[in-house]
Amino acid sequence: MTLSSLLLFVAFFVGVFFPLKKCEEQQPPEDKLLVVTIATRETDGFKRFLRSAKYFNYTVKVLGQGHKWKSDGYMETPGGGQKVRLLKTALEELKIQDKIILFIDSYDVLFASGPKELLKKFHQAGHKVVFSSESLIWPDRHLEDKHPHVTEGNRFLNSGGFIGYLPNIKEMVAEWKGEDSDSDQLFFTKIYIDSTKRKSINITLDARCRLFQNLHGALDEVVLKFEDERVRARNLLYDTFPVIIHGNGPTKLQINYLGNYIPNTWTFETGCTACHEDLRPLTALKENDYPLVLIGIFIQQPTPFVTVFFERLLKLQYPKNRLKLFIYNQEACHMHHVSSFLQDYGSLYRDFRFIESEENMDTAASRNLAFDTCRKDKDCDYFFSVDIEVVIMNKNTLNILIEQNLSIVAPMVTRAGQLRSNFWGALSADGYYARSEDYVEIVQGRRVGVWNVPYVSSVYLIKASLLRTELTDYKLFNSHNVDPDMAYCHTIRNKGIFMHLTNMHSFGHILSTENYQTTHLHNDLWQIFENPQDWRDRYIHENYTHIIKDKLIETPCPDVYWFPVFSDIACNHLVEEMEYFGKWSGGRNVDPRIQGGYENVPTVDIHMDQINFEKEWHKFLLEYIAPITEKLYPGYYTKAQFDLAFVVRYKPDEQPSLKPHHDASTFTINIALNQLGLDYQGGGCRFLRYDCSVQAPRKGWALMHPGRLTHYHEGLPTTTGIRYIAVSFVDP
Numbered sequence: 001m002t003l004s005s006l007l008l009f010v011a012f013f014v015g016v017f018f019p020l021k022k023c024e025e026q027q028p029p030e031d032k033l034l035v036v037t038i039a040t041r042e043t044d045g046f047k048r049f050l051r052s053a054k055y056f057n058y059t060v061k062v063l064g065q066g067h068k069w070k071s072d073g074y075m076e077t078p079g080g081g082q083k084v085r086l087l088k089t090a091l092e093e094l095k096i097q098d099k100i101i102l103f104i105d106s107y108d109v110l111f112a113s114g115p116k117e118l119l120k121k122f123h124q125a126g127h128k129v130v131f132s133s134e135s136l137i138w139p140d141r142h143l144e145d146k147h148p149h150v151t152e153g154n155r156f157l158n159s160g161g162f163i164g165y166l167p168n169i170k171e172m173v174a175e176w177k178g179e180d181s182d183s184d185q186l187f188f189t190k191i192y193i194d195s196t197k198r199k200s201i202n203i204t205l206d207a208r209c210r211l212f213q214n215l216h217g218a219l220d221e222v223v224l225k226f227e228d229e230r231v232r233a234r235n236l237l238y239d240t241f242p243v244i245i246h247g248n249g250p251t252k253l254q255i256n257y258l259g260n261y262i263p264n265t266w267t268f269e270t271g272c273t274a275c276h277e278d279l280r281p282l283t284a285l286k287e288n289d290y291p292l293v294l295i296g297i298f299i300q301q302p303t304p305f306v307t308v309f310f311e312r313l314l315k316l317q318y319p320k321n322r323l324k325l326f327i328y329n330q331e332a333c334h335m336h337h338v339s340s341f342l343q344d345y346g347s348l349y350r351d352f353r354f355i356e357s358e359e360n361m362d363t364a365a366s367r368n369l370a371f372d373t374c375r376k377d378k379d380c381d382y383f384f385s386v387d388i389e390v391v392i393m394n395k396n397t398l399n400i401l402i403e404q405n406l407s408i409v410a411p412m413v414t415r416a417g418q419l420r421s422n423f424w425g426a427l428s429a430d431g432y433y434a435r436s437e438d439y440v441e442i443v444q445g446r447r448v449g450v451w452n453v454p455y456v457s458s459v460y461l462i463k464a465s466l467l468r469t470e471l472t473d474y475k476l477f478n479s480h481n482v483d484p485d486m487a488y489c490h491t492i493r494n495k496g497i498f499m500h501l502t503n504m505h506s507f508g509h510i511l512s513t514e515n516y517q518t519t520h521l522h523n524d525l526w527q528i529f530e531n532p533q534d535w536r537d538r539y540i541h542e543n544y545t546h547i548i549k550d551k552l553i554e555t556p557c558p559d560v561y562w563f564p565v566f567s568d569i570a571c572n573h574l575v576e577e578m579e580y581f582g583k584w585s586g587g588r589n590v591d592p593r594i595q596g597g598y599e600n601v602p603t604v605d606i607h608m609d610q611i612n613f614e615k616e617w618h619k620f621l622l623e624y625i626a627p628i629t630e631k632l633y634p635g636y637y638t639k640a641q642f643d644l645a646f647v648v649r650y651k652p653d654e655q656p657s658l659k660p661h662h663d664a665s666t667f668t669i670n671i672a673l674n675q676l677g678l679d680y681q682g683g684g685c686r687f688l689r690y691d692c693s694v695q696a697p698r699k700g701w702a703l704m705h706p707g708r709l710t711h712y713h714e715g716l717p718t719t720t721g722i723r724y725i726a727v728s729f730v731d732p
């Protein structure tokens with residue numbers, strides 16, 4: 001046989017045994033399809049359902065709006081007879097007989113594809129009514145044996161979704177005489193397992209999930225599949241792409257997860273498409289028309305940079321007369337931070353309330369009270385909850401969150417350089433943290449969007465209308481066994497309210513509150529290890545980065561370099577810390593603090609190790625001085641070792657100056673900690689070999705010079721006031 005005759009033979013064979021499509025009954029046209037669903041309330045899940053239906057141009061008829069739901073609660077429980085009753089009535093009223101009805105739940109359902117594919121698959125199923133299927137039998141396990149066997153796929157019926165010709169469905173629901181509280185699933189199951197009825201109504205199950213995917217009992221079977229700018233759910237077990245996804249039973253979080261992508265809510269090509277819908281823009285509003293926000297600030301542990309928190313709060317770009325503050329402080333060490341902020345700026349806000357630590361209120365109680373304050377205040381439009389350890393860098397945070405127009409939305413904040421954040425992507429079986437497949441991508445900003453997640457904390461915005469309708473329970477944060485925020489999120493989830501997280505912008509980060517000592521005056525100075533980024537923002541001169549880049553460096557004397565390193569606040573804090581400690585040396589030659597016990601050129605000073613600051617100081621030299629040293633003295637590498645680093649105090653009536661001397665160092669760093677003219681007169685440093693002086697020291701600027709041999713120098717007299725410098729003998 002030649003190749004061409006073989007092909008001819010094959011073609012003939014195929015033609016005989018697989019008649020061509022045109023001989024078959026035509027697939028029903030899309031305008032015959034009517035989606036019917038029941039929704040007594042417009043839940044977040046219902047809105048998501050409608051959005052997916054609209055995306056594919058389904059025609060949807062919603063029954064039960066405004067009716068009171070008879071079943072107990074949001075989670076699926078036996079009950080649902082009301083659904084059958086409403087469907088029965090609605091179908092009797094339908095004028096056109098020539099319809100295909102898709103009846104589905106809506107709070108936990110999504111369309112993954114359009115009517116065309118749905119009808120095609122329905123048609124291919126070869127029956128008049130097709131029910132969704134599942135592997136678990138419910139509610140009556142005794143009926144298991146009565147179910148027909150299936151060759152492949154799920155054996156049991158699920159009533160959360162079915163599709164069929166109107167007359168057949170009418171015939172089916174005509175039998176309904178049950179109570180609203182009876183089980184709809186049991187009703188349909190009994191019809192299905194009755195072989196006579198099954199055949200006469202012509203019912204089958206979508207056993208391989210070609211049309212319907214029920215997630216309960218099938219979580220491991222279903223994965224997201226990204227392909228050609230489309231996202232689908234794929235059933236791995238049957239290799240199918242279901243058209244409808246149903247988060248039945250305890251799989252609400254999985255449908256929420258899938259709903260972050262399906263239908264094309266987020267794709268690799270387009271990014272987030274749903275994030276720009278239904279916004280509530282503020283920009284056109286006059287200041288007085290801005291929504292009123294109660295900002296709840298919670299201080300629950302000693303926390304670094306509390307003053308910075310309030311500085312940032314002040315900088316939020318939002319009309320202050322539309323903001324009220326509720327501040328709860330549990331820590332005595334932060335009392336003065338809060339009260340001085342309120343004293344200086346409290347009156348700028350529309351109102352403020354301060355709950356102090358002495359009032360003996362625990363965390364849960366304070367949060368309950370804060371929520372209730374907004375709930376009861378008829379002017380309150382939003383509650384913005386912020387824990388003190390959140391660093392809000394983005395001044396538009398509040399505006400951005402309000403514009404998203406969501407029930408609950410949190411800006412993503414992470415621990416700098418870590419995967420820890422203020423949201424969870426998934427929950428473990430016992431309700432604690434679990435990592436979702438997309439968690440790392442979201443945290444690292446490789447997937448950007450607005451995400452429906454099971455847990456948010458630390459900072460979030462919630463609509464006050466929600467507090468007055470679905471969240472009226474005063475004790476939302478109370479729990480016997482879990483943290484208040486876990487208890488709260490648990491309630492939110494159970495009510496079917498969506499919590500969203502946005503990483504569409506960069507908002508800020510969360511401080512580490514670990515190892516925070518409160519034994520000093522300015523404890524933040526010690527944060528160089530724990531919160532290096534915040535330490536830098538606070539304490540390093542704003543033009544430090546220009547030193548090398550823009551040559552912001554001066555050479556006032558040969559091999560003497562002068563550059564900015566400390567912020568004003570760093571200088572103040574260091575001086576105040578030393579004065580607070582107060583044990584200034586007498587400026588005598590005998591000095592038990594140093595090796596050998598004798599100082600040739602003594603100053604009135606306090607060593608860094610006396611205030612337990614030597615490790616932090618070394619870190620500072622290593623991070624901020626060593627790189628500059630290496631640039632300016634090429635070929636010299638330093639580990640910034642030192643035996644002596646100290647703050648010197650020059651005072652006319654104490655020790656005004658220092659006689660000429662060499663330093664016990666390879667190079668010396670001398671940072672001016674206060675301001676000539678303002679804080680003192682005189683002062684400065686003279687290098688004798690070059691007869692060159694630096695007489696107008698700048699606050700926060702460092703002098704760097706070689707210590708031995710060439711740079712014999714003296715401290716010039718301070719004539720009035722007090723002058724402070726921080727000196728380090730590096731690489732002795």
Ligand SMILES: *[C@@H]1O[C@H](CO)[C@@H](O)[C@H](O)[C@H]1NC(C)=O
Nearest residue numbers: 054055056057058113114115
């Ligand atoms: C839905 O209908 C609109 C307007 O008729 C059309 O532009 C759009 O492409 C349709 N969407 C789908 C998924 O068919």
Ligand SMILES: *[C@@H]1O[C@H](CO)[C@@H](O)[C@H](O)[C@H]1NC(C)=O
Nearest residue numbers: 126127128198199200202203
């Ligand atoms: C069910 O309906 C299909 C057509 O949709 C038909 O081919 C089939 O024979 C019917 N089955 C029964 C048992 O009536």
Ligand SMILES: *[C@@H]1O[C@H](CO)[C@@H](O)[C@H](O)[C@H]1NC(C)=O
Nearest residue numbers: 047278279280281404405406
């Ligand atoms: C905000 O969302 C609500 C509820 O989803 C919607 O009704 C409203 O139109 C949206 N826009 C504004 C400006 O509130």
Ligand SMILES: *[C@@H]1O[C@H](CO)[C@@H](O)[C@H](O)[C@H]1NC(C)=O
Nearest residue numbers: 541542543544546564567568
């Ligand atoms: C930083 O440099 C800019 C531009 O030269 C200057 O205006 C500003 O005052 C400097 N900042 C400080 C703290 O000196």
